[in-house]
Amino acid sequence: MENQQIKQAGLKVTVPRVKILGILEHSGKRHLSAEDVYKELLRQDEEIGLATVYRVLTQFEGAGLVCRRHFEGGQSVFELNSGSHHDHLVCIKCGKIVEFVDSLIEDRQTAIAAEHGFRIEDHSLVVYGLCAGCQNAR
Amino acid sequence: MENQQIKQAGLKVTVPRVKILGILEHSGKRHLSAEDVYKELLRQDEEIGLATVYRVLTQFEGAGLVCRRHFEGGQSVFELNSGSHHDHLVCIKCGKIVEFVDSLIEDRQTAIAAEHGFRIEDHSLVVYGLCAGCQNAR
DNA sequence: AGCAAGATGCGAAAGATTTTCAGTTTACCA
DNA sequence: TGGTAAACTGAAAATCTTTCGCATCTTGCT
Ligand SMILES: [Mn+2]
Ligand SMILES: [Mn+2]
Ligand SMILES: [Zn+2]
Ligand SMILES: [Zn+2]
Numbered sequence: 173m174e175n176q177q178i179k180q181a182g183l184k185v186t187v188p189r190v191k192i193l194g195i196l197e198h199s200g201k202r203h204l205s206a207e208d209v210y211k212e213l214l215r216q217d218e219e220i221g222l223a224t225v226y227r228v229l230t231q232f233e234g235a236g237l238v239c240r241r242h243f244e245g246g247q248s249v250f251e252l253n254s255g256s257h258h259d260h261l262v263c264i265k266c267g268k269i270v271e272f273v274d275s276l277i278e279d280r281q282t283a284i285a286a287e288h289g290f291r292i293e294d295h296s297l298v299v300y301g302l303c304a305g306c307q308n309a310r
Numbered sequence: 311m312e313n314q315q316i317k318q319a320g321l322k323v324t325v326p327r328v329k330i331l332g333i334l335e336h337s338g339k340r341h342l343s344a345e346d347v348y349k350e351l352l353r354q355d356e357e358i359g360l361a362t363v364y365r366v367l368t369q370f371e372g373a374g375l376v377c378r379r380h381f382e383g384g385q386s387v388f389e390l391n392s393g394s395h396h397d398h399l400v401c402i403k404c405g406k407i408v409e410f411v412d413s414l415i416e417d418r419q420t421a422i423a424a425e426h427g428f429r430i431e432d433h434s435l436v437v438y439g440l441c442a443g444c445q446n447a448r
Numbered sequence: 449a450g451c452a453a454g455a456t457g458c459g460a461a462a463g464a465t466t467t468t469c470a471g472t473t474t475a476c477c478a
Numbered sequence: 479t480g481g482t483a484a485a486c487t488g489a490a491a492a493t494c495t496t497t498c499g500c501a502t503c504t505t506g507c508t
Contacts, residue, residue: 185475
């Protein structure tokens with residue numbers, strides 16, 4: 173269960189951490205903002221402050237349990253670290269998110285970085301557009 | 311000169327606008343934060359407020375004169391709109407920025423979006439790493 | 449020159465995230 | 479099982495970047 177992952181991450185097992193990890197795992201949505209997590213905690217009648225939510229998410233990120241994403245506009249969103257990298261397609265109207273991986277793109281990035289003498293540490297690719305549903309909706 | 315571009319953009323020619331456009335054109339750096347522009351104005355003894363800098367940059371963006379980029383960390387940066395799209399390679403140590411365009415990547419993005427029924431409106435690709443110089447520096 | 453629309457500068461406000469701090473909880477061991 | 483140091487927590491205050499509100503100037507045009 174959650175306790176083990178938290179312990180393995182080198183963190184003490186506390187109520188906020190267990191609850192937050194639980195929400196990330198079982199809330200249905202894969203990409204949640206700190207605010208989303210906080211609202212879900214309120215719904216569950218947990219007395220956990222927003223500052224703690226940010227703190228815990230940041231610790232989880234440091235421990236490699238979650239990934240933080242900075243999409244355009246407002247808040248960052250967090251998602252469980254699936255272990256494998258992926259990029260995102262985001263609908264600018266309804267917020268729908270589709271994940272994808274494309275080895276051709278990954279390879280080109282590596283090649284381009286090499287051409288310029290860079291050693292890649294990370295990258296962020298986000299494609300914004302209208303999903304099928306939102307293209308029709310008039 | 312600057313006056314023409316501003317006028318063509320449908321904006322009144324004012325001192326702040328002329329100065330800011332001038333800085334974007336001749337400051338040596340291609341990617342500047344609002345704060346960078348503001349500091350340069352102070353250096354030139356111009357009495358222009360930071361709020362005006364943000365306002366003008368946003369207007370320039372709306373008029374298509376500049377592009378706003380949201381790289382990791384704090385501030386957005388602005389650059390003159392070169393007319394053609396490009397992505398960025400950013401050194402996480404010294405801040406060096408290299409611009410690039412890769413049609414293979416662009417094509418794959420279009421194909422992937424199509425596969426998922428999305429119509430692309432925009433995209434952001436930023437590769438973070440260490441530039442040649444920073445890899446050696448010990 | 450004279451005027452109305454549009455801009456500016458300033459301080460205040462906003463929104464997201466982080467820090468501070470005093471009071472709690474957890475992990476560990478006698 | 480206690481006893482305790484270290485780690486953690488909630489709430490409020492602080493930061494940081496960007497935007498607003500508004501009284502006061504400028505610009506573009508007669
Ligand atoms: Mn994802
Ligand atoms: Mn650029
Ligand atoms: Zn949609
Ligand atoms: Zn560098």
